[in-house]
Amino acid sequence: MMMKNAPSRVEIHNEWDIVRARQSGRDYAKELGFGNVDQARIATAISELARNIYLYAKPGVITIEVIDDQGKKGLAITAKDDGPGINDLRQAMEDGYTTSGGLGAGLPGVKRLMDEFDILSEAGKGTKITARKYLR
Amino acid sequence: MRIPILKLYNYLLTTIQVELDDQTAIQFQDDLLKKIHETGALGVVIDLTSVEIIDSYIAKILGDVVNMSELLGAKVVLTGIRPAVALTLVDLGIGLKGVPTALDLEQGLEKLRQELGE
Ligand SMILES: Nc1ncnc2c1ncn2[C@@H]1O[C@H](COP(=O)(O)OP(=O)(O)OP(=O)(O)O)[C@@H](O)[C@H]1O
Numbered sequence: 143m144m145m146k147n148a149p150s151r152v153e154i155h156n157e158w159d160i161v162r163a164r165q166s167g168r169d170y171a172k173e174l175g176f177g178n179v180d181q182a183r184i185a186t187a188i189s190e191l192a193r194n195i196y197l198y199a200k201p202g203v204i205t206i207e208v209i210d211d212q213g214k215k216g217l218a219i220t221a222k223d224d225g226p227g228i229n230d231l232r233q234a235m236e237d238g239y240t241t242s243g244g245l246g247a248g249l250p251g252v253k254r255l256m257d258e259f260d261i262l263s264e265a266g267k268g269t270k271i272t273a274r275k276y277l278r
Numbered sequence: 279m280r281i282p283i284l285k286l287y288n289y290l291l292t293t294i295q296v297e298l299d300d301q302t303a304i305q306f307q308d309d310l311l312k313k314i315h316e317t318g319a320l321g322v323v324i325d326l327t328s329v330e331i332i333d334s335y336i337a338k339i340l341g342d343v344v345n346m347s348e349l350l351g352a353k354v355v356l357t358g359i360r361p362a363v364a365l366t367l368v369d370l371g372i373g374l375k376g377v378p379t380a381l382d383l384e385q386g387l388e389k390l391r392q393e394l395g396e
Pocket residue numbers: 190194195198199223225226227228234235239240241242243244245246247248249250269334335
């Protein structure tokens with residue numbers, strides 16, 4: 143398998159891109175040495191972020207990269223789009239809040255699936271979410 | 279991509295062996311409901327042993343399948359959910375509450391037989 147030194151960048155235009163992004167994330171997680179459960183957590187988090195881009199803000203980009211913060215290794219997932227942005231971030235982070243008839247589980251779920259979670263969003267400009275998970 | 283649905287006596291059995299993309303999941307929902315309607319099946323086992331990921335979108339479809347099947351008169355049991363998948367569902371805050379589950383196909387069928395009093 144190719145060494146995952148370079149970041150992976152997956153553009154999200156359609157629903158198959160969601161599958162590609164999460165498979166790429168799983169490959170990186172596996173190669174870095176994440177266990178089975180964390181591989182599933184990382185892939186699921188990517189699926190949620192990619193799906194949000196697809197549903198609300200396409201096109202956008204998912205970037206997956208290895209982080210090595212003074213020996214603290216992990217994976218950083220970035221989801222970036224130039225879509226409509228999220229008006230009320232606090233509301234969007236609530237369990238059950240959805241504007242699309244979904245479960246409203248995606249964003250709060252990603253926060254719990256990963257170790258760190260940052261979200262920046264500006265109305266009319268877009269959204270950038272970064273989530274990180276570290277090897278233990 | 280279509281997921282095959284087998285009929286066995288009063289039951290329908292289906293094993294999801296592919297990566298569940300959105301289209302496949304929606305098609306499966308349609309096919310299963312049609313098949314329940316056509317056959318008058320009383321029970322359905324959906325085996326998820328090969329499924330490595332269930333995100334909130336797929337979880338919603340599965341939950342909808344369970345509810346709609348019950349409206350059509352068929353009980354659904356989900357089997358073979360991997361521990362890693364169960365844990366991610368908990369993180370997502372989705373317990374698939376009230377949905378009957380079992381370890382494998384065989385136990386799923388047994389559960390249906392008990393619930394249906396056969
Ligand atoms: N990238 C985005 N751009 C614009 N709005 C977004 C974006 N991501 C999420 N949102 C908004 O935030 C809400 C909450 O998102 P979240 O992923 O938590 O739930 P959902 O997508 O509605 O349902 P689920 O993820 O459970 O299928 C969405 O309904 C949508 O209105």
